[in-house]
Amino acid sequence: MKTSNSYTTIAYLFLAPALILMGVLTFWPVGYNTYLAFQDYSIADGSSTWNNFANFKYIAHEDLFWSALKNSLLYLLIVPVIQLAALVVAKMVNNKLPGMTLFRALFYIPVITSISIAGVVWANVYKYDGVLTWLLQSLGILHDQVNWLGEPSIALYMLMIFTFWKGIGYYMVLYLAGLQAIPSEVEEAAILDGANAFQRFWKITVPMVKPTILLCTLLSTIAAIKVYLEVIVLTKGQADTYTALFYVYDQAFRNYNFGRAAAAGVVVTFFCVLLAVIQFRMFGDDKK
Amino acid sequence: MKLKKMLAVGAVVFGFASVYAQADTELEFWTMNLAPKFNDYFNKSVADFNKANPGLTAKWVDMNWDQIQPKLIASIAAGNPPALVNFNVPWVHDFAAQGNILPVDQYMGAAKNNYSVGAIKDVTVNGKVYAFPWYNSVSIIAYNKDILAKAGVKTAPKNFDEFVNDGKQITAKTGVPAYAPKLGNFVGWFYYAGLPVVENGKAVFNSPKHVAFVQKFADLYKAGVMPKDVFKVEFEQEIAAYNSGKIAMMTTAPQALKRTETDAKDIYAKTGVAKFPVDAGKMAFGAWLMDFVIPKGTKDPAAAGKLGVFLTNDQSQVAFSKATETTFPSTKKGNLDPYFQAGAKSADPVEAGRAAAAASMDNARTLTIPPGVLPDEAAMTKKLQDEIQDAVEGRKPVKAALDEAVAAWNEKLKK
Numbered sequence: 001m002k003t004s005n006s007y008t009t010i011a012y013l014f015l016a017p018a019l020i021l022m023g024v025l026t027f028w029p030v031g032y033n034t035y036l037a038f039q040d041y042s043i044a045d046g047s048s049t050w051n052n053f054a055n056f057k058y059i060a061h062e063d064l065f066w067s068a069l070k071n072s073l074l075y076l077l078i079v080p081v082i083q084l085a086a087l088v089v090a091k092m093v094n095n096k097l098p099g100m101t102l103f104r105a106l107f108y109i110p111v112i113t114s115i116s117i118a119g120v121v122w123a124n125v126y127k128y129d130g131v132l133t134w135l136l137q138s139l140g141i142l143h144d145q146v147n148w149l150g151e152p153s154i155a156l157y158m159l160m161i162f163t164f165w166k167g168i169g170y171y172m173v174l175y176l177a178g179l180q181a182i183p184s185e186v187e188e189a190a191i192l193d194g195a196n197a198f199q200r201f202w203k204i205t206v207p208m209v210k211p212t213i214l215l216c217t218l219l220s221t222i223a224a225i226k227v228y229l230e231v232i233v234l235t236k237g238q239a240d241t242y243t244a245l246f247y248v249y250d251q252a253f254r255n256y257n258f259g260r261a262a263a264a265g266v267v268v269t270f271f272c273v274l275l276a277v278i279q280f281r282m283f284g285d286d287k288k
Numbered sequence: 289m290k291l292k293k294m295l296a297v298g299a300v301v302f303g304f305a306s307v308y309a310q311a312d313t314e315l316e317f318w319t320m321n322l323a324p325k326f327n328d329y330f331n332k333s334v335a336d337f338n339k340a341n342p343g344l345t346a347k348w349v350d351m352n353w354d355q356i357q358p359k360l361i362a363s364i365a366a367g368n369p370p371a372l373v374n375f376n377v378p379w380v381h382d383f384a385a386q387g388n389i390l391p392v393d394q395y396m397g398a399a400k401n402n403y404s405v406g407a408i409k410d411v412t413v414n415g416k417v418y419a420f421p422w423y424n425s426v427s428i429i430a431y432n433k434d435i436l437a438k439a440g441v442k443t444a445p446k447n448f449d450e451f452v453n454d455g456k457q458i459t460a461k462t463g464v465p466a467y468a469p470k471l472g473n474f475v476g477w478f479y480y481a482g483l484p485v486v487e488n489g490k491a492v493f494n495s496p497k498h499v500a501f502v503q504k505f506a507d508l509y510k511a512g513v514m515p516k517d518v519f520k521v522e523f524e525q526e527i528a529a530y531n532s533g534k535i536a537m538m539t540t541a542p543q544a545l546k547r548t549e550t551d552a553k554d555i556y557a558k559t560g561v562a563k564f565p566v567d568a569g570k571m572a573f574g575a576w577l578m579d580f581v582i583p584k585g586t587k588d589p590a591a592a593g594k595l596g597v598f599l600t601n602d603q604s605q606v607a608f609s610k611a612t613e614t615t616f617p618s619t620k621k622g623n624l625d626p627y628f629q630a631g632a633k634s635a636d637p638v639e640a641g642r643a644a645a646a647a648s649m650d651n652a653r654t655l656t657i658p659p660g661v662l663p664d665e666a667a668m669t670k671k672l673q674d675e676i677q678d679a680v681e682g683r684k685p686v687k688a689a690l691d692e693a694v695a696a697w698n699e700k701l702k703k
Contacts, residue, residue, distance in 0.1 A: 063696075064667045128516040147516040150681065237670065238519055238677065250666035257664075 036262035048259070055263035065247050065264060071156055072244040073271070075224040078160045083217055085164070086171035091205060093172070094179045104176070108169040115166070119233025122162050123149070126234070152240035159230045159241055166230075167223070171216045178212030179205065214283035221275050225268060244268045313588050315595045316347045317372035317580065318360075323350035329611040337598050344591050360583060364388060369583035371592035372599070375419060377410045377577050381658035384413040389581040391416040395593020402602065404650045407618035410577045413658075419579035420596040421618035423608060425541050426652045427564045427574030428644045430548070430637060434558050435536040438462050444562030448481070451565055452504050455513040458536050466513045467537040468521040468529055471505070474676045475669070476655035482568030486661055491697035493672075494690035502690065505680045519677050531555055539564060541574060542641035543614035549638060561640040563648050575652035577618060616649050623649045663700050671696045 012019075037055055039048035059065045093104050110118065125131045126148035136142035148158045182205070190200050206213070228245040235241045245268065252261035322330070330348045337346045349370070351359065356373060363369045375383070383389045393400070393416055400408065400417065407421035429444055436442075436454075439461040445451035455466035471477070478485050478493055481501050485493050492498075508514050515521070515535065523540065530538040531552035538544060548556045564573050580599060582592045598604060605617030606625045617623055628646035631639030662668050672693045679689035 062667065064670060123520075145516065150517055150519065152678075152683070235520075238674075242670065247667075250670070254666040255664060 033262045033265055036259050037266045038263075039259050041258045041262075051259065055260045056267075058260060059264050059267065064242070065244070065267075067240070068242045068247040069244045069267070069271075071240065071242060072225050072227060072268070074156060075160065075163075075227045075243070076221060076275075078163055079217060079220045079224055082164050082167055082171060082220055083213065086168050086216070087175050087206070087209070087213070088201075089168065090172045090175035090179055091201065094176055104172075107172050110166045111169040111173075113166075115229050116233055118162075118166060119230075122165075123234060126158055149235050149241075150239050155235055155239035155241045159227070159234055162230055162234060163224075163227065167220065171220065174216050175209060175212055178209035182208045210283055214279060217279055217283065218276055221279065222272050225272050225275070312343060312345050313591050314345045314347055315371035315588075315591055316349055317374075317595060317599070318356060318370050319348065319350050319374040320353040320356055320578075321350070326608075326611050329608060333599065333604060333607075337595060340598075341594065344594065346595055361388075364583055364585055367585060369586050371582065371586050371588070372420075372580040372596050373583060374422070375579055375581045377579070377654040378656055378659045380411050380419045380579060380581060381413055382660060383581065384416075384418045385658075385660055388584050389418055390584055390586075390589055391418055392420060392582055392593060392596065393417050395582070395590060396420065396597065399597045399601070402619045402621065403600075404618055404620050404623075404652065406571070406575070406649075406651050406653045407577055407579075410654045411579055419581045420600040422578045422580060422600050423605065423612070423615040424575050424577045424618045424649065424652050425543075425615055426572045426645050426648045427539055428542050428641050428648070429562045429564050430530065430538040430540070430545055430641065431560050431562070432530070432533065432536050432555065432558055433560045435462055435464055435533075436560075439536075444560065445565050447565045448567040452508065455508055455537075456511055459511060459513045462536070464533075465515045465535050466508075467539055468515050468518050468526050468535050469539045470521055470523070470526065471519055471676070471680070472522065472673070473655070474673060475657055476573070477501075479653070479655040480567055480569050480571050480573050482570070485657060486697075486701070489701055491694045491701060494687070494694040498690060499687050502676060502679055502686045506682060506686055509680050510682055519673075519681070527551075539573070541614070542638070542645045545638045545641045546614075556637060559637040561637050561644050563644045566648075566651055569653075570651055571653040571655065572648040572651040573655075575654055577652070577654045579618075616646055616652075618649070618652070620650060623647070662697075663703060668697055668700055 036048065038050060038053065040051045040054070041048040089107060093100050093107070123130075127133075128145045128147040128150070130148075132148060133142065133145050146154075149155050186204055186208070187200060190204055195203065226245050227243050228249065231237055231241050231243055231246055237243075237246050244264065248261045248264045248268065251257045251264060255261075319330075330350075334346045334348055338344065356375075357379070360369065360373055375389075380389070384391075396417060403421045407424065408417060411417055411419035411421060431444060435458060439454075439458040441454045441457055445454045458464065458466040475485050478498065478501070483493065483495075483498055483501060485491070505514075509518065515529065521529070523544070526535075526538055526540055527544050527547050529535045530544075531548050533555060538548075545556075545559070545561070548559060566572060580596045582589050582596065586592050600618070602617065602619050602622045602625075605619055605622045606627060609615050609617055609622070610627055616628070617625075623646040628642055631641070631643035632647075634640050634643070657665075659665070675684070675689040675693040678684040679686040
């Protein structure tokens with residue numbers, strides 16, 4: 001007979017491999033980063049000294065950081081759009097019609113495509129004489145050539161469309177898993193009661209996949225605030241598409257100012273946590 | 289007993305080692321990213337040096353560029369730095385200011401006159417030379433003869449104003465954008481034009497001359513002489529645009545022509561080559577000098593200097609350029625070698641390109657602000673580039689854009 005004490009020990013033993021990896025690769029870097037945010041770090045000899053919040057004071061007065069943070073927060077606009085679209089698409093491919101597997105696969109291909117390759121392709125879509133201009137011109141919607149990634153007023157939204165294309169399949173798969181957990185009887189009963197498709201979607205599907213919605217919005221919010229790869233491959237921060245993590249990268253690897261980069265990273269993390277809390281309040285289970 | 293024995297053996301071994309070290313000074317030199325492609329060149333070079341210098345043993349170590357600085361700092365701290373290290377120009381200024389590398393004037397001696405003027409200027413900090421200039425490259429112009437003929441442009445531009453006017457003429461007559469020069473480092477363009485960027489700790493790039501210079505680019509952009517996405521153009525994009533006939537001229541490193549040769553044979557057949565013209569700055573565009581420095585604390589700096597002179601003399605540099613096929617010597621005579629000059633009258637663009645670049649090498653300067661001048665280089669460069677882009681693409685008057693960038697720079701420089 002095992003005591004509950006040894007039971008706990010064994011449980012921790014099983015957790016240990018994962019915990020050690022997470023500790024080394026996640027918790028330690030996060031902790032050290034936070035520590036660095038309050039330090040002057042010298043890359044030459046690895047020494048660091050307390051600097052009385054100088055890094056935070058610096059970025060507080062840095063226009064570039066605030067405009068970068070503004071762009072990262074603006075990027076959140078993509079979250080509701082991509083979530084609703086992914087749920088609708090998941091709903092559509094969640095039936096037993098022939099060929100559905102193909103559609104599911106098609107939506108998922110962008111997810112597994114390397115972002116650098118997708119970036120090259122989309123750079124040609126967005127080129128001023130590229131595919132998008134050509135398409136809109138042949139439809140008669142557009143007259144002049146538009147430098148899609150060069151105009152500060154639209155470039156960031158063009159990146160969002162890229163993110164949408166790249167990410168929708170990922171959330172679709174998560175929603176699909178959520179949808180398949182809904183027993184078909186519920187929907188059948190609603191049909192018998194005369195509920196139309198729209199009503200069934202809002203009254204049955206959405207409430208029943210609420211946990212998945214929470215997970216997906218959370219993931220997509222964090223991804224949006226951390227947007228960086230899209231910017232690197234498509235605009236390099238030109239045309240008002242400079243984002244908060246781009247600032248972090250520039251400070252760390254172009255200025256070698258790791259303390260300031262860490263401080264900026266901490267500010268970004270703060271916004272991530274803040275939004276996560278809000279989302280848990282909105283979509284989480286109310287355990288009153 | 290055992291311990292005593294071990295100590296004794298240790299002392300003997302150590303004694304031998306020190307005798308050995310005295311007998312033969314090992315000169316380790318580090319290069320960046322050259323192995324294994326150039327193993328043959330370096331093995332031969334090391335053998336030649338060792339043969340000619342009894343008592344000295346050169347040892348080649350290659351590493352990735354991002355390892356050089358941390359390893360060097362660690363080795364200086366540990367008291368056993370290598371004899372020579374391959375640096376770029378910004379690093380030379382950085383380390384010279386820190387006092388972590390030695391001035392090399394005395395070790396260079398008369399050999400100083402062998403190097404091109406621009407190269408020596410690149411590695412001079414506060415009047416002292418801090419590195420042995422090594423390989424370099426420079427931009428040339430490659431042009432589509434058909435398009436230039438159609439536009440009535442007979443010869444390649446000889447100065448920057450001709451470059452501007454020819455561009456306008458080409459686009460006006462043919463409708464093809466004339467060129468897509470890389471604008472990603474506009475500080476370099478100011479230097480090229482002989483215009484100062486920072487003077488006495490203050491940003492000064494909003495003078496009428498600066499405004500007029502940037503205005504030229506704005507006019508070119510407006511007239512369609514540069515493609516709409518010129519600010520996104522880098523090495524690859526420029527080659528692609530030229531190879532597909534979308535621009536009339538390429539303003540790039542000579543090795544780009546090799547890509548035209550393999551990827552766009554019909555364009556290559558009608559390609560002409562010329563020097564990239566110099567402007568008031570008297571600087572050839574597109575250079576990035578590599579060099580060797582002597583770290584502080586190296587055991588025998590004079591011997592290190594000997595190796596430095598050897599690795600960067602005419603003969604070594606020409607041999608290295610032949611091995612790379614894409615780089616150029618930083619010595620005056622090196623660029624006069626038949627290997628480079630043979631192409632001067634050649635109809636083959638790659639050979640002509642080599643000759644054109646070699647002819648520009650004496651003016652080759654690495655056009656960057658030395659590290660340490662800008663307190664927040666990433667943010668300041670970004671500000672300048674954003675304002676320049678707004679000005680050139682016509683979203684803002686040039687004067688207003690430069691004023692704003694200067695104000696932002698000065699606020700940071702003040703701190």
